[in-house]
Amino acid sequence: MHKIHVHFMGIGGSGIAPIAMLAKAAGFVVSGCDYQETNYEETLLHHDVNFSIGHDVSHLEDVDILAVSPAIFDINPDHPELLEGLRREIVMTWQEFMGLYLQKDKKVISIAGTHGKSTTTILAGLTLEAGGLDPSVQAGTIYRPWDAGCRIGESNYFVGEADEFNCNFLNYSPDIAIINNIEMDHPEFFETFEDFKEAFRKFIMRIKEGGLLIVNEESRGIQEVLGDMKDWIKDQEIRLVGYYLNKSFDFPFDKEYKGQIISYDADGMVFHVKSEDIDDIVKLGILGDYNVSNSLGVLSAALYLGISKEEIKDAFKNYKGVGRRSELKANIRGIKVYDDYGHHPTAISAVIDNFKKMYHDHKIYAIIEPHQISRLKMFPDEYLQAFSKADETIVTKSYMGREIHKHLEPIDLQAMVDKVSNHNAVYIECFEKLVEHIADKLVPGDIVIVFGAGKSYQITQKLIDLLNSKYRH
Known part of the structure; x- marks a missing residue:
């Protein structure tokens, strides 16, 4: 019997790499390539996924499916490897491949929303695992205990992240959908918030008949879509x-879960949850009011699936988050350096607010790499607010990403930073000069959070290297 050969172009991406691993485990012949070295190299090889550095037409020999990241159509639409795949009519996005092949005949649980998808997806997977349901899981991140963004399960359950960019989530037909929030994003793809909400309406309409929809009642975007x-x-x-922390939404829900935060410390959050099938105290091993809110969606899905309260509570308590989500990368002489994937201004502000609650006696520095010019243009006031949150903010050059060939009018970030109301922000374009600037100021007890979804991880590493060098002598 012929095994389908799938070649993943751009295999080093945080979304596509887990799909390659899951495809290999599902019995597909898998190969891949990327134009540069990838953080996933060791993990891919550990899962027996071979790949090449560089793209080439020769990769397509005996290939049945060329699975690509949607970004390739913006960044490198004329690449010979892609053009040959299109000529042979074997191209699909990795999201199409996941929906058509990996989720086929599965009980699918899709996690959607502008913010918090990856963290919530991994928590959902761990909760199903604690309940003995042995799910396959896919998320666009690295969960350190798995050393990957995926879990290979043997059961019929598939927990997956459902991304709205490029309407990728319309490739899935979930049995259960959880929507954390709906807030405008991806202005490089969606022209208006109405377009954005319409994509979510279409996603909801992909839910199988008789399925389950779980939503955050406090999200205004969700309220408008449901209406x-x-x-x-x-x-x-x-x-x-529906679930909520502060205020319910007047809508005919079949069931509602109310959460109330009781306390938080360095080990996580304690909250009370109440509904007709639970009235209990739960500990969540990660910080952030928004994470408590998102976890209520997972809790309600788990109870629906028959997972016991004790199993849910164990999974929640032991969860310590995923890579690049307020991840502590170094503690050097009491100076803590965190790495965070946040790039939407709402996410940046929420994370800084969270750190200010936790470390109110410490000085907090934010280093922000804005992500794409269209997002800066869409949310100028929101970015200014985010820039003003920390004790000091250093803004660096914007990451272009998918917009690199779109010839957009650049943003004068220096002029933007000059408008920050409390004048606590500076603009430094060069990464080396940036880390030298901040390293000279840092003293034991200070907190540094590096934000970005582009090259910001390089800033994190440069700062750690400089601090280690400084304190070695």
Whole structure:
């Protein structure tokens, strides 16, 4: 019997690499390539996934499917390898491949929303694992205990991140969908918030008849999307569950979960959750009010699937988060350096607010690599607010990403930084000069958070190297 050969172009990406590993485990012949070295190199090789550095037409010999990242169509649309794949009609995005092949005949749980997808997806996977459901899991991150963004399970359950960019999530047909929040993002793809919300309406309409939709009642975007879908939800016999921390939304939910934060410390958050099937105290091993909110969605799905309260509580308590989400990378002489994937201004502000709660007696520095010019243009006031949150903020050059060939009018970041209301922000374009600037100021007890989804990890490493060198002597 012929095994389908899938070649993953751009295999080093945080979303596509886990798919290659899952495909290999599912019995596909898998190969891949990327134009540069990747953080996933060791993990891919550990999963027997071979790949090449550089793209070449010769990679397509005996290949049945060329699975690509959607970004390739913006960054390198005329590459011969891609053009040959298109000529042979074997190209699909890795999201299409996941929906068509890896999720086929599975009980699919999709995690969607502007913020918090990866963290919530891994928590959902761990909770199903604690409940003995042995799921396969896919998320666009690295979960350190798995050394990957995926878990290879033997059961019929598949927990996956559902990304709105490029309407990627319309490739999935979930049995259960959890939506954390809906807030405008990806202005390089969606022209207006109405377009953005319409994509989420279409995603909801992909839920299988009689399925389960779980939503954050406090998200205004979710409220606006639901308002137009009351009849469809009823006609399709979709079970609708809502959760909230502060204020419920007046809508005909089948069930609601109310959470109330009791306390937080360095080991996580303690909260009370109440509904008709639970009235209990839960400990979550990660910080952030937003993470408590998102975890309520996972908790309600787990109870629906018959997982016991004790198993859920164990999974929540032991969860310490995923890579690049407020991840402590170094503690050098009491100076803590954190790495965070946050690049939307709402996410940046929420993370800094969280650190200010936790470390209110410490000085907090934020280093921010803005992500794409269109996002800066869409949210100028929100970015200014984010820049003003820390005790001092250093802004560096914007990461271009998918917009590199779009010839967009650049943003004068220096002029933008000059507008920060409390004048606590500076603009330094050169990474080396940036880390020298901050390293000279840092004293034991200070907190540094490096934000970005592009090259910001290089800043984190340069700062750690400089601090280690400084304190070695």
